[in-house]
Amino acid sequence: MRELTLGRFIWIRKIRCCFLIVFCSLASRYAMSADPxxxxxxxxxxxxxxxxxxIPLSPFQTHFAxxxxxxxxxxxxxxxxQAQFGQSNTGQDLTVVAAATGYDVPYESAPANTACFEPGNCEGYLSLGDTLSYDFIISGTTMATPGFYFGGVTLYGNDKAFAGKVAIGQVQFAYTVVQPTCSISSASHLALGxxxxxxxxFASSQQVAEISLSCSAxxxxxxxxVPTQSAVNGSSGVSATTLDGLSMAATWGDSTYPVIFNTPRxxxxxxGSNLIQLGFRPKLNAGxxxxxxxxxxxxxxIVYP
Known part of the structure; x- marks a missing residue:
């Protein structure tokens, strides 16, 4: 009976010793950093x-890298x-995406271990002196009501092992929403046959495009x-068509002067109501x-205030 009792005692001591060795091994791994x-x-x-x-409800976007x-x-x-500020003054929340992974960056109040500092490093570790790159795509939409608005977002890095957190950087947006003086009241696409x-x-085949603008002041x-096809002889108002040998001449309706492409007039x-007219006439190329x-x-x- 004494031998049986002694055997159990030795077996229990072996388990305790084994547990102590594993614990020391884990502790030594994290002891590499004196300050976690x-x-x-x-x-x-x-x-x-x-x-x-x-203008109201304008989309905007920026990179923060x-x-x-x-x-x-x-x-x-x-x-x-991420933690956003000024939402009550900027309206809709900003959308923040980690460009390297394509993941949405979660709010600070609801973290998720999905957007790692570096792709493939979720289960590895970074040593002292290592560097990591970041690139955030931040998007939003301006408010609908005229006025001045200010807000932004603070980005944080979070350490999974010690639940540490540090601010990486902050992006601030400022803008003034103004009601546009004019608005286009005609169709956005016009087809002339x-x-x-x-x-x-050709001499009498001109078609006229009419664009209506309604202005509050x-x-x-x-x-x-801007022509889609290439301009002929520079920007003299004549551009190519999809048919070889046939061009199209564009003129201003109020003056019949040739349009100078890509140049604002x-x-x-x-x-109240205003009308901009453009004339288009087919033109045979020589020979x-x-x-x-x-x-x-x-x-x-059309650029207006």
């Missing part, structure tokens, strides 16, 4: 984005979180015509007798 508090030195800590004057030097061992990887044409019809606008708009269907596309840009 997360510490990073980052190259880009603040960005201020001034959107100046914008840089590198961080590791000042304390990150034993089990890390992840990002020429039908069947012969060379005898008298103002100045800049109008620019200033118009004085009155309070050409083309046959077939054709098309020609343009973009009209």
């Amino acid at each position: 508090v997360l510490s990073l030195t980052c190259s880009n800590t603040q960005k201020v984005v001034s959107l100046k004057q914008v 840089g590198t961080c030097k590791v000042n304390s061992i990150i034993a089990l990887g890390g992840y990002y979180t 020429f039908g069947a044409l012969t060379s005898n019809d 008298a103002t100045q606008v800049d109008v620019t015509l 200033n118009f004085a708009m009155n309070k 050409s007798s083309p046959v077939g269907d054709f098309s020609s596309q343009y973009t009209l840009n």
